[in-house]
Amino acid sequence: MEPVITVQHLRKTFGATVAVQDVSLTVGRGEIVGVLGPNGAGKTTTVEIVAGLTPPDAGRVEILGHDPQRDPAAVRQLVGIQLQESRLPARIRVEEALRLYASFYPDPADVDELITLLGLEDKRRTAFDDLSGGQQQRLSIALALVGRPQVVVLDELTTGLDPRGRRETWALVERVRDSGVTVLLVTHFMDEAEHLCDRVVVIDSGRVVAEGTTAELTAADAEPSLRLRLPVGAPAGLEDLLRSLPEVSAVVGDDGALRIRGDRRVLPAVVAALDERGVVPAELSTLTRSLEDVFVDVTGSNLEEAAA
Numbered sequence: 001m002e003p004v005i006t007v008q009h010l011r012k013t014f015g016a017t018v019a020v021q022d023v024s025l026t027v028g029r030g031e032i033v034g035v036l037g038p039n040g041a042g043k044t045t046t047v048e049i050v051a052g053l054t055p056p057d058a059g060r061v062e063i064l065g066h067d068p069q070r071d072p073a074a075v076r077q078l079v080g081i082q083l084q085e086s087r088l089p090a091r092i093r094v095e096e097a098l099r100l101y102a103s104f105y106p107d108p109a110d111v112d113e114l115i116t117l118l119g120l121e122d123k124r125r126t127a128f129d130d131l132s133g134g135q136q137q138r139l140s141i142a143l144a145l146v147g148r149p150q151v152v153v154l155d156e157l158t159t160g161l162d163p164r165g166r167r168e169t170w171a172l173v174e175r176v177r178d179s180g181v182t183v184l185l186v187t188h189f190m191d192e193a194e195h196l197c198d199r200v201v202v203i204d205s206g207r208v209v210a211e212g213t214t215a216e217l218t219a220a221d222a223e224p225s226l227r228l229r230l231p232v233g234a235p236a237g238l239e240d241l242l243r244s245l246p247e248v249s250a251v252v253g254d255d256g257a258l259r260i261r262g263d264r265r266v267l268p269a270v271v272a273a274l275d276e277r278g279v280v281p282a283e284l285s286t287l288t289r290s291l292e293d294v295f296v297d298v299t300g301s302n303l304e305e306a307a308a
């Protein structure tokens, strides 16, 4: 896939604080890549460097062959950015803000089309401060799109939105991606990353600690595991029997059931061993690792805390 964004070994300090220690990532055309990590991990600093708003101390950024520091004018044309809690003047109206931003670009998007795309038709003449949180968020995405960017950078896109607002915003970002725009987004939310991102880069303390598709991250190094409840009156010794199977690596009790880990043949092996003895499980399910589990493993914190 053609890389649109290439970031190599970024480093950025603010006085004694190392905000970004060593971050490398690439984003291909038409991908949605999520930057995920706990508070203070260096996510915002990273995307601000990518967008050319902050110079790095070391490392390289290229956006379609342009360095944001050496070629800021080209990068401004290529990248649209929606920053965390972007504020506009309280009384500026939706359409007015879009027309103002459009005037900064030689070949802006059609403002009326953007208003329709973002579902803001009824709000054209509404002042920024009178919009709901979701509408403000949609306007800030529209402003990021008004220069017809090839890349959009979205920071904490759905923070503060209700579930419906979040779903609508996700659908919107998917439409933007489907129109060929490459999306780099910062998020705290696992479900957002799972739902929306083609790939995820997990950052902790200024470093990339994991990277891949959600499926790759949740599959990596994870032993498949099962939860099994034996029927009432099952013959004694079944637990030891299961433990002795070559496909099984561990059996532990779990609230009256058993949690069984093993290789990728663990499920058929367990079912066959029980079947040979005429035992039908009262309950059997496979357990999969979630992105949240991966996040806890690699960063040692959980996202609820991270988002607090």
Ligand SMILES: Nc1ncnc2c1ncn2[C@@H]1O[C@H](COP(=O)(O)OP(=O)(O)OP(=O)(O)O)[C@@H](O)[C@H]1O
Pocket (backbone or CB within 6 Å): 014, 017, 018, 019, 020, 037, 038, 039, 040, 041, 042, 043, 044, 045, 046
């Ligand atoms: N302009 C600045 N001056 C001083 N320190 C800064 C500045 N910007 C960021 N930092 C520090 O750099 C570190 C990384 O901040 P950054 O905002 O990139 O993290 P983040 O992962 O986006 O966090 P959050 O999820 O809380 O927004 C933090 O310790 C932060 O306090």
